[in-house]
Amino acid sequence: MKSTDGAAAIVKAVTTAQTGARSVIIEALARIEANTGRTKAFTDVLKDRALANADGIDPALKAGKKLPLAGVPFAVANAFDLKGIATRAGSKIGRDGLPAAIDAALIGRLEAAGAICAGAASIDEFGLGHTGETAHDGAVHNPHDLTAIAGGAPAGVAAAIAGGMVPLGLALDSDGGLRIAASLSGLFAIKPTYGRLSRVGVFPTAPSLDHTGVLARSVEDLALAYDAAQGVDAADPAMIKRPLEPVSGRLERGSAGLRIAIADGDFAGAGEARQMMDEIGKRLEVSRRVMIPYAQAALAAAHLIGMAEAASLHAERLRSRAADFDPEVRDRLAAGSLLPAQWIERAQRFRRMFHEQMLALFSTIDVILAPATPMRAPRLGQKSARVGTVEVPVRQSLNSYTAAFSLAGLPVAAVPIAIDGQRLPLGVQAIAAPWREDFALRIARELEKSGLAKAPVARGFAEE
Amino acid sequence: MASKLPDLDQWLDAVAPIVKLDVPAEQRPGVKDHLKTAAKMAALLEKVPLKDETAAAAVYRA
Numbered sequence: 397m398k399s400t401d402g403a404a405a406i407v408k409a410v411t412t413a414q415t416g417a418r419s420v421i422i423e424a425l426a427r428i429e430a431n432t433g434r435t436k437a438f439t440d441v442l443k444d445r446a447l448a449n450a451d452g453i454d455p456a457l458k459a460g461k462k463l464p465l466a467g468v469p470f471a472v473a474n475a476f477d478l479k480g481i482a483t484r485a486g487s488k489i490g491r492d493g494l495p496a497a498i499d500a501a502l503i504g505r506l507e508a509a510g511a512i513c514a515g516a517a518s519i520d521e522f523g524l525g526h527t528g529e530t531a532h533d534g535a536v537h538n539p540h541d542l543t544a545i546a547g548g549a550p551a552g553v554a555a556a557i558a559g560g561m562v563p564l565g566l567a568l569d570s571d572g573g574l575r576i577a578a579s580l581s582g583l584f585a586i587k588p589t590y591g592r593l594s595r596v597g598v599f600p601t602a603p604s605l606d607h608t609g610v611l612a613r614s615v616e617d618l619a620l621a622y623d624a625a626q627g628v629d630a631a632d633p634a635m636i637k638r639p640l641e642p643v644s645g646r647l648e649r650g651s652a653g654l655r656i657a658i659a660d661g662d663f664a665g666a667g668e669a670r671q672m673m674d675e676i677g678k679r680l681e682v683s684r685r686v687m688i689p690y691a692q693a694a695l696a697a698a699h700l701i702g703m704a705e706a707a708s709l710h711a712e713r714l715r716s717r718a719a720d721f722d723p724e725v726r727d728r729l730a731a732g733s734l735l736p737a738q739w740i741e742r743a744q745r746f747r748r749m750f751h752e753q754m755l756a757l758f759s760t761i762d763v764i765l766a767p768a769t770p771m772r773a774p775r776l777g778q779k780s781a782r783v784g785t786v787e788v789p790v791r792q793s794l795n796s797y798t799a800a801f802s803l804a805g806l807p808v809a810a811v812p813i814a815i816d817g818q819r820l821p822l823g824v825q826a827i828a829a830p831w832r833e834d835f836a837l838r839i840a841r842e843l844e845k846s847g848l849a850k851a852p853v854a855r856g857f858a859e860e
Numbered sequence: 861m862a863s864k865l866p867d868l869d870q871w872l873d874a875v876a877p878i879v880k881l882d883v884p885a886e887q888r889p890g891v892k893d894h895l896k897t898a899a900k901m902a903a904l905l906e907k908v909p910l911k912d913e914t915a916a917a918a919v920y921r922a
Contacts, residue, residue, distance in 0.1 A: 693904050728894050730891045734881075734895065748915060
């Protein structure tokens with residue numbers, strides 16, 4: 397049993413005592429040690445803690461405890477609090493903070509289900525970036541192609557999973573980070589409805605846009621972790637009181653009975669993204685197209701709200717420690733401090749109208765499909781990329797298809813699609829109405845079953 | 861409205877001191893780039909008609 401196996405396979409082996417939780421974690425830690433140098437995936441490896449937790453799993457199982465994630469190693473973005481470690485959130489400044497007194501709530505949820513946190517992984521500074529090229533911890537390299545970026549903001553988490561070091565990860569999705577990372581690193585991911593999963597103990601990026609979510613290499617694994625992560629947390633002001641709505645038992649229904657449409661207009665994609673959407677349409681036999689209203693304005697509103705919220709969050713640090721920020725992040729925060737209040741209020745009023753319009757679309761559609769990113773993973777340091785016939789700036793365009801759905805708080809599954817002849821994958825988003833994560837994940841499963849979607853461990857990482 | 865971009869230097873010089881932010885010369889081009897993007901985005905949003913009764917999405921839930 398290896399960490400390159402999926403979570404479900406590990407759970408089966410550990411619960412049937414074919415292998416011990418300790419041997420799973422020892423193997424994962426060895427892979428992390430062997431591969432962090434070439435990927436820069438992890439910033440903190442929790443060897444002692446992980447081994448101690450693993451030693452508790454087998455006795456708990458023997459005592460009859462049900463552990464749906466028994467022995468599964470996982471990574472968290474280093475914006476998640478881990479007891480005893482200063483939460484760096486990709487920054488230099490964060491390292492000077494006090495060690496966290498307790499773990500982030502979602503880490504506790506997964507560990508209560510038997511999973512084992514193996515370490516904290518690299519992210520863009522304070523989550524404010526889309527490429528994982530952090531100034532402080534070194535750019536994260538994509539395991540599928542070490543000359544390419546792995547990000548989204550939680551690039552290290554994606555690299556840890558795509559590189560077979562762990563099968564699961566937790567990260568924050570503000571304007572798309574988790575889904576961008578999934579698209580560029582070839583993983584499945586779920587960004588749930590705003591208010592579904594606790595964000596307590598996670599350093600925010602832009603609070604009204606921030607969602608916690610999960611990444612994995614299969615839909616089954618993703619659903620196992622997502623189900624374990626659910627539950628009300630009164631300490632998160634965005635949290636809505638909902639009953640647990642587990643999805644694991646529903647996945648095999650696939651697309652049966654679901655009304656699916658492919659996003660058109662600004663979300664149609666160009667070049668490879670367009671071809672991918674055509675191929676998905678054929679495979680799922682979907683011909684219906686739908687226009688997302690005010691697509692460009694939604695991106696603008698998310699951008700302005702994100703700028704203002706991050707500027708407010710970091711105002712004091714920006715005055716006192718400007719030199720310790722990544723220059724790109726510092727300049728964006730400074731600009732965010734200077735925006736007229738009326739612009740932000742208008743963006744928030746637009747947001748309500750946009751949300752209402754999206755809900756109206758979902759009265760006749762269950763799932764909307766759109767590309768996750770305009771392009772496959774660009775090279776490290778690459779400034780612009782050709783998308784169809786147009787040259788676009790990399791950093792500013794990676795969130796083009798994700799930000800609007802964060803703005804509306806809709807649940808989205810990111811699904812990795814292999815492209816013929818290409819080593820790097822590209823992701824598609826399955827977007828559903830609020831609280832219908834099950835619909836989004838059923839489409840992800842349908843695409844996985846069809847063979848179009850898959851998330852293998854990267855070549856050169858699976859074997860050794 | 862507002863298809864014409866604001867004067868970015870004037871904007872920066874007027875507002876930065878109000879929020880007690882020192883923006884040294886070498887940072888000005890980067891900050892101005894972001895201001896320019898923000899102004900374009902705000903102009904885009906101004907064109908979307910909103911009803912007077914449309915409340916902001918970030919409303920406190922009692």
